[in-house]
Amino acid sequence: MFKIEKLQFNKFIPLLDKLEEIYAYMDEQYNQAAEYYGFKCTGCTDNCCLTHFYHHTLLEYLYIRKGFSKLNTNIKPDLKKKALNVLRLTEEADKNKKTAHVMCPLNLDGLCLIYHFRPMICRLHGIPHELNRPGRGITCSPGCDEFAKLCGLKEYFKFDRTPFYIKMAGLEKELKETAEIDQKTKMTIAEMIINW
Numbered sequence: 609m610f611k612i613e614k615l616q617f618n619k620f621i622p623l624l625d626k627l628e629e630i631y632a633y634m635d636e637q638y639n640q641a642a643e644y645y646g647f648k649c650t651g652c653t654d655n656c657c658l659t660h661f662y663h664h665t666l667l668e669y670l671y672i673r674k675g676f677s678k679l680n681t682n683i684k685p686d687l688k689k690k691a692l693n694v695l696r697l698t699e700e701a702d703k704n705k706k707t708a709h710v711m712c713p714l715n716l717d718g719l720c721l722i723y724h725f726r727p728m729i730c731r732l733h734g735i736p737h738e739l740n741r742p743g744r745g746i747t748c749s750p751g752c753d754e755f756a757k758l759c760g761l762k763e764y765f766k767f768d769r770t771p772f773y774i775k776m777a778g779l780e781k782e783l784k785e786t787a788e789i790d791q792k793t794k795m796t797i798a799e800m801i802i803n804w
């Protein structure tokens with residue numbers, strides 16, 4: 609649990625507004641690449657919401673929490689139950705040295721309940737990309753299986769995640785300085801919502 613739970617959420621609203629600007633930039637770049645490929649995600653059996661994603665910023669933790677707070681109160685106990693089940697199944701998979709393949713508790717009938725507030729990794733998934741990490745050089749990663757099936761033969765469209773990561777890191781630093789927090793973040797959606 610973050611020390612930030614005890615702090616005034618309102619204090620961070622301007623930073624979450626800046627996060628929205630970064631997301632808008634990401635979405636625009638993603639859409640340009642998707643348009644080039646003619647790629648439109650309409651769901652698939654290997655849904656990316658089944659992937660065991662970790663989220664690494666306090667910024668996104670707060671933004672997802674903001675999205676969660678806007679959901680109908682009636683459905684929250686069920687979502688928490690689903691989150692606990694996800695944690696249980698993930699632990700089981702870990703014990704058996706398998707990869708957990710469990711649906712995110714915020715996915716309801718194929719739709720994301722917090723779509724507007726979804727984190728970076730959910731926004732960027734699916735399309736081939738490159739990333740330039742200091743000291744590690746440029747690494748290129750393929751798109752998802754559905755992308756490979758539908759658009760895999762098309763020539764690569766440069767989709768560089770580096771500027772997004774740099775902007776996110778800068779804003780995260782600002783947030784942590786404002787909150788006087790140096791705690792590292794590494795949480796799944798399920799781990800987040802069991803506490804809310």
Ligand code: SF4
Pocket residue numbers: 656657658712713714715716719720721722723726727730797
């Ligand atoms: S937050 Fe939304 S988009 Fe991301 S994995 Fe969960 S349901 Fe899917």
